[in-house]
Amino acid sequence: MTEQDSTEPTTGNVSRRRLLGVAGAGALAGGAAIAGWQVGHGDYEEPQPTTSLAYDFHGEHQAGIVTPSQDRLHFASFDVTTDSSDDLIALLKAWTEAAAAMTAGKTVGAGQVANYDSPPLDTGEALGLPASGLTLTFGFGPTLFEKDGKDRFGLNKRRPKALKRLPHFPADNLDPNRTDGDLCVQACANDPQVAVHAIRNLARIGFGTVAVRWNQLGFGRTSSTSTTQATPRNLMGFKDGTANLKAEDSAEIEKFVWVDPADDAGADWLAGGSYLVARRIKIHIEPWDRTSLNEQENLIGRDRAHGAPLSGGTEFTELDLKIKGTTGPLIPMDAHVRLAHPTQNNGTRLLRRGYNFTDGTDALGRLDAGLFFIAYVRDPDKHYIPMQNQLSSKDGLMEYLQHTGSGLWAVPPGVKKGEYVGQALFS
Numbered sequence: 001m002t003e004q005d006s007t008e009p010t011t012g013n014v015s016r017r018r019l020l021g022v023a024g025a026g027a028l029a030g031g032a033a034i035a036g037w038q039v040g041h042g043d044y045e046e047p048q049p050t051t052s053l054a055y056d057f058h059g060e061h062q063a064g065i066v067t068p069s070q071d072r073l074h075f076a077s078f079d080v081t082t083d084s085s086d087d088l089i090a091l092l093k094a095w096t097e098a099a100a101a102m103t104a105g106k107t108v109g110a111g112q113v114a115n116y117d118s119p120p121l122d123t124g125e126a127l128g129l130p131a132s133g134l135t136l137t138f139g140f141g142p143t144l145f146e147k148d149g150k151d152r153f154g155l156n157k158r159r160p161k162a163l164k165r166l167p168h169f170p171a172d173n174l175d176p177n178r179t180d181g182d183l184c185v186q187a188c189a190n191d192p193q194v195a196v197h198a199i200r201n202l203a204r205i206g207f208g209t210v211a212v213r214w215n216q217l218g219f220g221r222t223s224s225t226s227t228t229q230a231t232p233r234n235l236m237g238f239k240d241g242t243a244n245l246k247a248e249d250s251a252e253i254e255k256f257v258w259v260d261p262a263d264d265a266g267a268d269w270l271a272g273g274s275y276l277v278a279r280r281i282k283i284h285i286e287p288w289d290r291t292s293l294n295e296q297e298n299l300i301g302r303d304r305a306h307g308a309p310l311s312g313g314t315e316f317t318e319l320d321l322k323i324k325g326t327t328g329p330l331i332p333m334d335a336h337v338r339l340a341h342p343t344q345n346n347g348t349r350l351l352r353r354g355y356n357f358t359d360g361t362d363a364l365g366r367l368d369a370g371l372f373f374i375a376y377v378r379d380p381d382k383h384y385i386p387m388q389n390q391l392s393s394k395d396g397l398m399e400y401l402q403h404t405g406s407g408l409w410a411v412p413p414g415v416k417k418g419e420y421v422g423q424a425l426f427s
C-alpha cells in the first residue's frame with residue numbers, strides 16, 4: 001500500500017488537548033479569573049493519549065475505502081439547505097480543514113484564536129482521545145446535482161451517468177427518513193466517541209448550509225478489507241467478509257472499486273473516486289434465533305463455526321457450486337453465497353465495508369437490529385444493481401431481512417494538500 005492510498009497509518013502521540021491549548025490561549029485573559037476552569041485550556045490536566053493509529057486525510061484516494069475497516073461507524077446523510085454554490089464550496093473547504101485536523105487527532109479550529117464569549121470551536125468530547133484510526137469519507141448524492149427538476153448549483157452537466165437514485169428492489173420497504181441525501185459522510189474509527197465527535201463537529205460547522213437528513217451508528221465491522229484482519233461476525237452469528245475484496249488485491253481493486261478516467265468523459269472529476277452504496281438491512285433476529293443451525297448454514301452456504309463453504313475445506317477455500325450431495329447441491333441454489341458469487345454475477349465483485357447496528361426495539365418488543373451494508377463500487381449499474389436484484393428476488397436469506405434504508409453517493413478522489421474535497425467538480 002502506498003502512502004497516497006491513505007491506508008498507511010502513522011503513529012504518534014498527537015494530543016487534542018495540546019492543540020486546543022493553542023486556541024485556548026486566546027481565552028487566557030477572559031478565563032484567568034474563573035475558579036475551577038484553568039487559564040487557557042492548555043493547562044487543563046487531561047490524560048495524555050498514548051500512541052495511536054492515524055491515517056493521512058490527504059492522498060490519491062479518500063481514506064476509509066481500502067483502509068482496514070475500523071471497529072466503529074457513524075454514517076451521516078446531509079441535505080444542503082442553501083441554493084448558493086459559494087456557500088456549498090465554503091462548507092466543503094471548512095469540512096476539509098476540520099477533517100484533516102480530526103483524522104490527525106487534533107481539535108477542530110486548532111491554532112485559531114478562540115473567543116471566550118463564543119461557543120468553543122470544537123465540541124470537546126474527544127479531548128484527550130487519540131486519533132483512533134479515524135477516517136472521514138465524503139460523497140455527493142444525485143440530488144446535489146438535480147432536485148425536483150432543478151439544477152441547484154449548476155452542476156448537473158457534470159453529473160456522473162451512474163449517479164441516480166437506486167431503483168426499487170423486490171421486497172424493499174424503505175423509510176424515506178433513512179434514505180438518500182445530497183451529501184454523505186462515513187466516519188470510521190476504533191473508538192465510537194471519536195467517530196461521533198467527527199460527525200457532530202461536521203454537522204455543527206455546516207449549520208445554516210446543511211442539515212442532517214438521517215444518520216446511522218454501527219458498532220462492529222462486518223467485513224475485512226485487508227488480509228491482515230481477522231474475519232468478524234455479523235448479527236446472524238456468521239463470519240462475514242471472508243470472500244471480500246481486500247486492499248492487497250490491487251488489480252481487483254483497480255478493476256472494481258476506482259472510477260477510471262475513461263469511464264465517464266462528462267464526469268472526469270470523479271476519476272480515482274468510487275461510488276458508495278448504503279443499505280440499512282434489518283434482520284428479523286427472533287425468527288432467525290429459532291431457526292435450526294442446519295437451515296441457517298444452508299441459507300448462508302457456509303458453516304457457522306469456521307466460515308468454511310458447505311462444499312468443503314476451510315474458511316478461505318473457494319466455493320464449489322457444482323458438487324452435489326444426496327439431496328442436491330451442497331451449496332443450495334438459494335444460498336446467499338451462491339447468488340452473490342462472481343460466477344453468478346458476470347464476474348462482478350464489490351468491496352464490502354458494512355457494520356452491525358441495533359437501534360432499540362420496535363413497538364412489539366422486537367430488536368431493531370441488522371446490518372448497515374456499505375459497498376464501494378466502480379460502477380453501480382454493473383457492480384451492484386444486478387447483484388442486489390438477484391439477491392432480493394432469489395436469496396433464501398431474504399425471509400429474514402428487510403431493507404429499510406438506502407442511498408447512493410459518488411465519492412470523489414482523494415484530496416491533495418491545499419485543495420478541498422470534491423474541488424475538481426467545481427473548477
Ligand SMILES: C=CC1=C(C)c2cc3[nH]c(cc4nc(cc5[nH]c(cc1n2)c(C)c5CCC(=O)O)C(CCC(=O)O)=C4C)c(C)c3C=C
Nearest residue numbers: 238239240241242243244281337340341342371373387388
Ligand atoms: C448486494 C450485495 C450484498 C448484500 C446486500 C449482502 C447482504 C448480507 N450479507 C450477509 C452475510 C454474508 N454475506 C456473505 C458473502 C457475500 N455477500 C455479498 C454481497 C451482499 N451481501 C457478497 C458479494 C459475498 C461474497 C460471495 C462470494 O464471493 O463468495 C457471507 C459469507 C462470508 C463472506 O464471504 O463474506 C455472509 C455470512 C448478511 C447477513 C447480509 C444482510 C443482512
Ligand SMILES: [Fe+2]
Nearest residue numbers: 240336337340
Ligand atoms: Fe452478503
